Amino acid sequence: MAKRTVKDLDVAGKRVIVRVDFNVPRKGDEITNDNRIVQALPTINYLVENKAKVILMSHLGKVNHKDPEKTEADKAKNNMACVGKRLGELVDTKVTFVPVTRGEELEKAVAEMNDGEIVLMQNTRYEKGESKNDPELAKYWASLGDLFVEDAFGSVHRAHASTAGIPSLLPNALGFLVEKEVSMLEKAVKTPEHPFVAIIGGAKVSDKIAVIDNLLKIADKVLIGGGMAYTFMVAQGGKVGTSLLEEDKVELAKEYLAKAGGKLVLPVDNVCADAFSEEANKMVC
Incomplete structure (x- = not known):
């Protein structure tokens, strides 16, 4: 293009x-x-x-x-x-x-x-x-x-x-x-080489839902990271404390998890803390 x-x-x-x-x-x-x-x-x-x-x-x-x-x-x-x-x-x-x-x-x-x-x-x-x-x-x-x-x-x-x-x-x-990003995206979307793994981050599912929709059609796996992962985790029955969460998009996340048929991959561990601070007590869950 x-x-x-x-x-x-x-x-x-x-x-x-x-x-x-x-x-x-x-x-x-x-x-x-x-x-x-x-x-x-x-x-x-x-x-x-x-x-x-x-x-x-x-x-x-x-x-x-x-x-x-x-x-x-x-x-x-x-x-x-x-x-x-x-x-x-x-x-x-x-x-x-x-x-x-x-x-x-x-x-x-x-x-x-x-x-x-x-x-x-x-x-x-x-x-x-x-x-x-x-x-x-x-x-x-x-x-x-x-x-x-x-x-x-x-x-x-x-x-x-x-x-x-x-x-x-x-x-x-x-x-x-x-220009570089557009060229790379165009190549990935139009002529992808397989196995093709896409990684998506960001805070909101609502910002990325159209991207997820398109990538599920062409990618072998779609890895979800960033704050948006927590909405998917709650959709799976998990607890995310006070982390970023779009409560009104949990049902939508459930739909995509069902539709993806194993293509959507969520984080297996998370760094948890008792405050949003470098001085907070931390642990990996």
């Missing part, structure tokens, strides 16, 4: 908005694993080398917009400043972190960019309208750029303002990371 990639765009001198996935694990302000930043570097470096003005957007963690007190606490906890600092250490160009998601400070930073420089915007989820794909927000963000590149593979399934709204308004293409 032919997809337009960043190489198909004329980026020299253009403002290129790149949706990246910089949702990195942290301990306080310290990034504990920078792999997601590193994975985005091929696209970022290509744009820098080809004299684009690179505007990076990403979410980081979650922000509760229903409770004002929690909103401010989540914003403080999920500030992108630490990401900007690490990115500056990994690229050979100027990186400007802008601590806001709209307004004069952001617009000025973009207007003053030279070719080959980078502006990293504050966490997209600071905006209430991000997860709702608010058209006004998407229009505003799109006004900052000339072109859009999608390189956040972990977020492309979400119809958010930064992932779906902006590309509906600007000429767009895939970045190298998403």
Whole structure:
């Protein structure tokens, strides 16, 4: 399946908005694993080398917009400043972190960019309208750029303002990371080599049910991991304590376990703890 990639765009001198996935694990302000930043570097470096003005957007963690007190606490906890600092250490160009998601400070930073420089915007989820794909927000963000590149593979399934709204308004293409993932998935789904084992993780069964459905048709085994495994375990009669659980999807999980005929494989052991903390008492069950 032919997809337009960043190489198909004329980026020299253009403002290129790149949706990246910089949702990195942290301990306080310290990034504990920078792999997601590193994975985005091929696209970022290509744009820098080809004299684009690179505007990076990403979410980081979650922000509760229903409770004002929690909103401010989540914003403080999920500030992108630490990401900007690490990115500056990994690229050979100027990186400007802008601590806001709209307004004069952001617009000025973009207007003053030279070719080959980078502006990293504050966490997209600071905006209430991000997860709702608010058209006004998407229009505003799109006004900052000339072109859009999608390189956040972990977020492309979400119809958010930064992932779906902006590309509906600007000429767009895939970045190298998403292109690679699409090619690998296409090969696995269309011309799989057997034995073919698929591994699916994530928190929610509801997010992955269509994927599970398709993979059961072509894979020899489908291994379920991550938080979604607990919904399947409860469907088998297990107990999961206070772990992630979609109670309203237990019956659906039962259906899939029956339909899979032994193809679905769940974890055989789990690390259990009495608190969600590194200091917790732990045991393998």
